[in-house]
Amino acid sequence: xxxxxxxxxxxxxxxxxxxxxxxxxxxxxxxxxxxxxxxxxxxxxxxxxxxxxxxxxxxxxxxxxxxxxxxxxxxxxxxxxxxxxxxxxxxxxxxxxxxxxxxxxxxxxxxxxxxxxxxxxxxxxxxxxxxxxxxxxxxxxxxxxxxxxxxxxxxxxxxxxxxxxxxxxxxxxxxxxxxxxxxxxxxxxxxxxxxxxxxxxxxxxxxxxxxxxxxxxxxxxxxxxxxxxxxxxxxxxxxxxxxxxxxxxxxxxxxxxxxxxxxxxxxxxxxxxxxxxxxxxxxxxxxxxxxxxxxxxxxxxxxxxxxxxxxxxxxxxxxxxxxxxxxxxxxxxxxxxxxxxxxxxxxxxxxxxxxxxxxxxxxxxxxxxxxxxx
Amino acid sequence: xxxxxxxxxxxxxxxxxxxxxxxxxxxxxxxxxxxxxxxxxxxxxxxxxxxxxxxxxxxxxxxxxxxxxxxxxxxxxxxxxxxxxxxxxxxxxxxxxxxxxxxxxxxxxxxxxxxxxxxxxxxxxxxxxxxxxxxxxxxxxxxxxxxxxxxxxxxxxxxxxxxxxxxxxxxxxxxxxxxxxxxxxxxxxxxxxxxxxxxxxxxxxxxxxxxxxxxxxxxxxxxxxxxxxxxxxxxxxxxxxxxxxxxxxxxxxxxx
Numbered sequence: 102x103x104x105x106x107x108x109x110x111x112x113x114x115x116x117x118x119x120x121x122x123x124x125x126x127x128x129x130x131x132x133x134x135x136x137x138x139x140x141x142x143x144x145x146x147x148x149x150x151x152x153x154x155x156x157x158x159x160x161x162x163x164x165x166x167x168x169x170x171x172x173x174x175x176x177x178x179x180x181x182x183x184x185x186x187x188x189x190x191x192x193x194x195x196x197x198x199x200x201x202x203x204x205x206x207x208x209x210x211x212x213x214x215x216x217x218x219x220x221x222x223x224x225x226x227x228x229x230x231x232x233x234x235x236x237x238x239x240x241x242x243x244x245x246x247x248x249x250x251x252x253x254x255x256x257x258x259x260x261x262x263x264x265x266x267x268x269x270x271x272x273x274x275x276x277x278x279x280x281x282x283x284x285x286x287x288x289x290x291x292x293x294x295x296x297x298x299x300x301x302x303x304x305x306x307x308x309x310x311x312x313x314x315x316x317x318x319x320x321x322x323x324x325x326x327x328x329x330x331x332x333x334x335x336x337x338x339x340x341x342x343x344x345x346x347x348x349x350x351x352x353x354x355x356x357x358x359x360x361x362x363x364x365x366x367x368x369x370x371x372x373x374x375x376x377x378x379x380x381x382x383x384x385x386x387x388x389x390x391x392x393x394x395x396x397x398x399x400x401x402x403x404x405x406x407x408x409x410x411x412x413x414x415x416x417x418x419x420x421x422x423x424x425x426x427x428x429x430x431x432x433x434x435x436x437x438x439x440x441x442x443x444x445x446x447x448x449x450x451x452x453x454x455x456x457x458x459x460x461x462x463x464x465x466x467x468x469x470x471x472x473x474x475x
Numbered sequence: 476x477x478x479x480x481x482x483x484x485x486x487x488x489x490x491x492x493x494x495x496x497x498x499x500x501x502x503x504x505x506x507x508x509x510x511x512x513x514x515x516x517x518x519x520x521x522x523x524x525x526x527x528x529x530x531x532x533x534x535x536x537x538x539x540x541x542x543x544x545x546x547x548x549x550x551x552x553x554x555x556x557x558x559x560x561x562x563x564x565x566x567x568x569x570x571x572x573x574x575x576x577x578x579x580x581x582x583x584x585x586x587x588x589x590x591x592x593x594x595x596x597x598x599x600x601x602x603x604x605x606x607x608x609x610x611x612x613x614x615x616x617x618x619x620x621x622x623x624x625x626x627x628x629x630x631x632x633x634x635x636x637x638x639x640x641x642x643x644x645x646x647x648x649x650x651x652x653x654x655x656x657x658x659x660x661x662x663x664x665x666x667x668x669x670x671x672x673x674x675x676x677x678x679x680x681x682x683x684x685x686x687x688x689x690x691x692x693x694x695x696x697x698x699x700x701x702x703x704x705x706x707x708x709x710x711x712x713x714x715x716x717x718x719x720x721x722x723x724x725x726x727x728x729x730x731x
Contacts, residue, residue: 103592103595104592104593104595106592107588107589107592107593108589108592108593110588110589110592111578111581111585111589114581114585115578115580115581118580118581119580310576310579311572311574311575311576312576312577312578314542314572314574314576315570315572315576315577316593317542318540318541318542318565318568318570319565319590319593319594320562320563320565320566320594320595321593322562325593473542473561474541474542474543474544474561
């Protein structure tokens with residue numbers, strides 16, 4: 102125990118002495134949190150909207166007005182023909198072309214039925230999907246109001262207009278605040294990345310400098326060295342979490358509905374797992390560069406398969422199974438559950454158990470593969 | 476001359492063996508770096524472990540200090556088997572590598588504290604040792620400076636003293652004076668002598684043949700085998716030359 106304290110003392114001295122690392126450790130992640138939380142959003146705004154109106158009727162003008170009154174669309178231009186509109190879309194000047202056919206209004210009134218053509222630039226598939234939903238909603242609300250009016254026009258006659266086809270969509274919640282949803286997730290990424298990178302480069306750095314050989318010639322025990330080396334980063338991870346939570350609360354007004362100690366309980370076990378992965382990387386690399394690339398490889402996979410940016414439910418089933426091995430996935434789930442839903446201990450128990458088992462296995466493996474002699 | 480040689484052999488006969496190496500071998504894949512070397516080192520002597528680059532010195536030394544497992548053969552260091560009791564061996568030895576291996580980003584005192592600490596010294600002992608050590612090295616003015624800012628010669632002297640912090644029975648020095656100026660080299664050897672007089676065994680590798688002359692006994696390793704082992708005086712007689720430099724050249728050339 103005494104020996105471990107000497108190592109911890111030395112590690113902290115080295116961390117705080119490194120004047121170029123300090124801002125990297127403390128300032129950069131928090132800048133990331135502030136910037137990413139503001140930038141990373143699924144909301145699509147300022148959609149460049151254009152239309153081709155072959156009808157020039159009261160109904161067609163009203164439809165376009167509905168789009169004009171929406172916050173999400175910028176009416177860029179009206180084109181005389183679809184051909185010209187297509188040309189502009191190819192140039193990237195417009196995202197959406199709404200084509201209103203000739204006799205739009207007449208067909209609506211006489212046949213209770215008409216078609217609209219919508220072209221969406223789908224180079225960014227996700228944004229196109231969101232645009233599609235917005236457009237569908239606007240058209241469906243237009244549909245409702247025109248129905249009412251048709252009924253008024255045709256008073257006396259029983260009219261059941263079924264008219265414009267729309268796809269119902271339930272998943273889009275207009276009132277959902279993306280920041281509240283994203284901030285906890287991004288905080289998870291930052292805590293993970295920081296502790297993984299620092300720990301994976303730490304022991305390999307001593308290898309590069311030649312001090313590890315000196316350590317290996319001392320009678321120090323493996324576990325003493327490893328605990329002494331990793332403990333400071335465990336503390337650092339919790340400090341970053343704390344600062345991040347304060348920023349989430351103060352700057353983004355993210356609610357913390359559940360018990361905050363549950364988040365700390367989960368994070369403290371989660372960090373042991375991440376530091377174990379870092380240690381494992383450190384053991385099996387010879388230079389900081391190698392360690393960096395391997396840590397980066399894992400980070401990218403963990404992030405993209407965490408369910409933070411793409412929903413796990415929409416992944417192919419093999420990928421869904423892979424996410425079960427992804428620690429970030431569980432942390433994102435837990436932090437959102439506790440902060441936004443106010444989940445209690447029993448709700449996060451299964452995630453906690455899984456992470457604890459992983460932590461135990463990875464660290465056991467990492468300690469076993471750390472060799473003082475070869 | 477005859478008298479001196481006699482004296483050396485009497486000293487040797489009276490002393491116990493502190494390192495016993497028997498048919499020690501290390502193989503990496505198809506390459507055998509150390510080919511069954513056998514030799515003894517006696518307590519309190521300065522043992523020079525010489526050889527050209529790539530002769531297998533460092534590999535042999537790594538086995539003796541317990542950071543490399545022998546492929547076959549046996550090595551007993553301070554009465555302990557390096558293959559099975561490496562942690563106990565490590566308690567009894569000090570090591571200073573050719574690559575400077577204190578922490579550049581810690582001060583002189585912090586390095587002493589850290590290495591004292593991991594050898595299990597108490598805070599009180601460490602405090603006393605630091606004061607004493609800094610005084611001996613005349614580093615009072617730089618005790619709180621970062622080690623990285625010290626000249627190489629100072630670093631090496633500090634490194635040697637740190638390797639002695641836990642009062643080991645044997646100190647292994649791997650090319651300790653590489654790249655150091657002649658005056659510092661001289662001072663360094665004075666430190667080695669002082670320590671040897673206190674009864675510490677010194678096991679040293681070097682490429683400087685004048686330093687080989689300072690050793691009690693010298694072994695010369697060529698291509699993984701110990702080709703010669705005796706006092707510098709006897710070796711010179713044996714090869715009928717005037718300096719250790721010529722002994723070394725003769726052995727190395729014969730092989731080529």
